[in-house]
Amino acid sequence: MITRKSTNSIAILGLALLLIILGLSNTVFLIIGIMIASSYIFLSGAEGIYGLYFMLPFSPIMKFAPGGNTFFNVLIAVYILRMIFLNPKTKISLYQILSILALIIFSLLNTMDSSLIKLVELVIYFVLAFLVMNNKDDIEVRKLLMYFIAGIIIASILGSFSDLIPGLSGFMQETRIKLEDGDVFGRFSGIQTNPNFYTMDITIAIAALLYMIGMKKHRWYDYVLVIILLGFGILSLSLSFMLAVGVIFILYLAFKIVQLTKLSFDVNVVLRGIFFIALTLLIISEISSLPYMNIYFQRLGVGSFLDQSLSDLTTGRSDIWSDYLSLYLSDWRIFLVGVGYSVEAYHLRQAHNYFLELLVHLGIIGTILYFNVLNSIFKPFSMKVKGRMLCLLPLVALIFRGFGINLFFRENFIFYLIICALIMADDDRIDDLKTPRKEVSDEK
Numbered sequence: 327m328i329t330r331k332s333t334n335s336i337a338i339l340g341l342a343l344l345l346i347i348l349g350l351s352n353t354v355f356l357i358i359g360i361m362i363a364s365s366y367i368f369l370s371g372a373e374g375i376y377g378l379y380f381m382l383p384f385s386p387i388m389k390f391a392p393g394g395n396t397f398f399n400v401l402i403a404v405y406i407l408r409m410i411f412l413n414p415k416t417k418i419s420l421y422q423i424l425s426i427l428a429l430i431i432f433s434l435l436n437t438m439d440s441s442l443i444k445l446v447e448l449v450i451y452f453v454l455a456f457l458v459m460n461n462k463d464d465i466e467v468r469k470l471l472m473y474f475i476a477g478i479i480i481a482s483i484l485g486s487f488s489d490l491i492p493g494l495s496g497f498m499q500e501t502r503i504k505l506e507d508g509d510v511f512g513r514f515s516g517i518q519t520n521p522n523f524y525t526m527d528i529t530i531a532i533a534a535l536l537y538m539i540g541m542k543k544h545r546w547y548d549y550v551l552v553i554i555l556l557g558f559g560i561l562s563l564s565l566s567f568m569l570a571v572g573v574i575f576i577l578y579l580a581f582k583i584v585q586l587t588k589l590s591f592d593v594n595v596v597l598r599g600i601f602f603i604a605l606t607l608l609i610i611s612e613i614s615s616l617p618y619m620n621i622y623f624q625r626l627g628v629g630s631f632l633d634q635s636l637s638d639l640t641t642g643r644s645d646i647w648s649d650y651l652s653l654y655l656s657d658w659r660i661f662l663v664g665v666g667y668s669v670e671a672y673h674l675r676q677a678h679n680y681f682l683e684l685l686v687h688l689g690i691i692g693t694i695l696y697f698n699v700l701n702s703i704f705k706p707f708s709m710k711v712k713g714r715m716l717c718l719l720p721l722v723a724l725i726f727r728g729f730g731i732n733l734f735f736r737e738n739f740i741f742y743l744i745i746c747a748l749i750m751a752d753d754d755r756i757d758d759l760k761t762p763r764k765e766v767s768d769e770k
Contacts, residue, residue: 338366339380346388347484350493353390360388360397364404371413372464374405375744379474382741383481383527386518392497398737399447402454409457415464418456425702426452429695433667436692441667444735451740455703458744467748468538474745475531475551478516482558485516514561522731523738525567528559530742532571533723536578537749540716566730574723581716643678643730650674650682664689667735680728680739687734704747721746 342363349356363381367374378401381388385398409416426449433445458465488494499519500512515524535552538544559567653672654660664687665672677683684693724742733739 335366335370335376338362339377342366343381343384343480346384347491347494350387350491350497356388356390356397360400363401367401367405368408371408372415372458372461374408375458375465376470376473378402378405379470379741380477382474382738383477383516385737387494387497389497399450402450402737406450406453406457409461413457413461415461416457417460419702422456422702425695425699429692429699432663432688432692432695436663437666444667447735447737451737452699452703455740455744459703459747462748462751465748467745467752468543470748471531471534471538471745474527474741475535475555478527478531479551479554479558481518482516485514485518488517513563514558516558521562521564522566523736525559525562525564526727526731526733526738526742528555529567529570529574529723529727530720530745531555532559533574533719534745534749536574537716537719540578540581541714566727570723570726573726574719577719577722578716646675646678647682650677650679650686654682654686660686660689662689662691664692676732678730678732680731680733683732683734700743704743717750717752720749 342359345355345359345362349359363377367377370377381398381401385396388397389395430445430449434442437445484491484494485498488498494517498515498517501515501519501521502512513521515521518524532552532555535544535548535555539548539552556571559571653665653669653674664685667687669686677686684696688696720742724746733742
């Protein structure tokens with residue numbers, strides 16, 4: 327249901343976004359757009375998080391020039407200052423303070439001066455998560471998700487028509503892929519420069535939507551949103567995206583099948599189940615016949631799987647992982663405390679693995695301290711998983727994609743974690759699947 331307040335919020339954020347887009351060719355508009363977005367976030371209090379999620383997909387273009395610092399961090403700073411100084415509900419426990427202090431002290435003892443900015447950014451993201459989770463009762467997870475998805479879709483549409491928007495093409499850098507037969511294809515990534523980062527947003531959004539659908543908290547258009555997001559994701563030619571989506575859809579179907587087996591026999595339920603499975607198989611069949619799917623099959627090595635090396639199957643990632651593992655195990659000091667927040671001295675490429683990133687940068691001790699901070703952020707909140715395993719879908723998607731993407735220094739990562747935590751804590755659900763058939767009949 328769209329309320330007047332929601333309409334006003336959409337209008338304000340829409341105006342801010344329009345000015346930011348105009349700011350691609352005139353920085354005055356960019357500054358005005360940032361000021362309007364900042365004002366909305368400041369005046370909205372805890373609900374300002376909706377504005378942050380809406381603006382998150384546009385972070386790559388909220389800059390004076392390509393490669394510069396994003397003004398999205400200004401929006402985060404405004405939200406943090408607003409919540410710390412003007413929100414009476416804001417509370418941070420002693421455990422949370424000590425956890426983050428332990429990581430800060432560890433990092434200062436193990437980080438070069440030039441890398442301290444990364445530590446500052448990490449602390450800012452952690453504080454943001456503290457504030458959001460401590461005010462989670464004022465935040466509607468579905469509303470937050472809709473703002474996030476709206477941002478993703480609008481940013482994707484902008485990327486599709488980048489040539490028609492003055493100044494936008496300069497912020498974009500198309501990634502291309504060359505297949506064994508010599509054909510070269512462009513990889514769609516919205517307004518971002520990396521298809522893997524682009525599809526990371528989409529993966530989390532699809533997993534969260536499946537949770538809403540599976541727990542009967544959805545609206546009719548959620549199915550349409552899943553199809554739209556899936557379509558944009560397929561255009562990225564991201565193998566890790568397709569594998570992750572395959573995993574979460576299989577888990578979703580498994581959960582629904584288990585639910586059906588717990589119900590008393592009902593012809594209508596069985597027919598709906600058969601229809602849904604048939605429709606799913608039809609959609610998979612149609613998607614498989616798309617030209618783009620042939621590219622995915624080639625990247626997977628379908629037809630010559632046994633002839634593929636591990637490097638081929640992982641699109642070169644296994645070679646990078648091997649370099650990182652060799653470095654990690656090469657020195658007991660690196661094993662314990664890592665190399666700090668920069669690997670430039672070791673001439674390594676990006677890890678393409680969140681967990682290897684942690685071990686190499688922080689070592690085993692720093693990684694424990696890092697996860698302890700995450701535990702202090704999310705553990706205090708009731709997260710009832712029993713009977714609602716679908717709430718784990720976004721977290722499973724995040725962990726699965728984490729094995730093939732860099733997330734340690736990405737501001738998006740903490741936003742993904744917040745979605746995962748809010749959904750796991752979202753136990754105010756409709757439980758009609760467990761309602762006995764007799765009781766349902768009586769109510770009718």
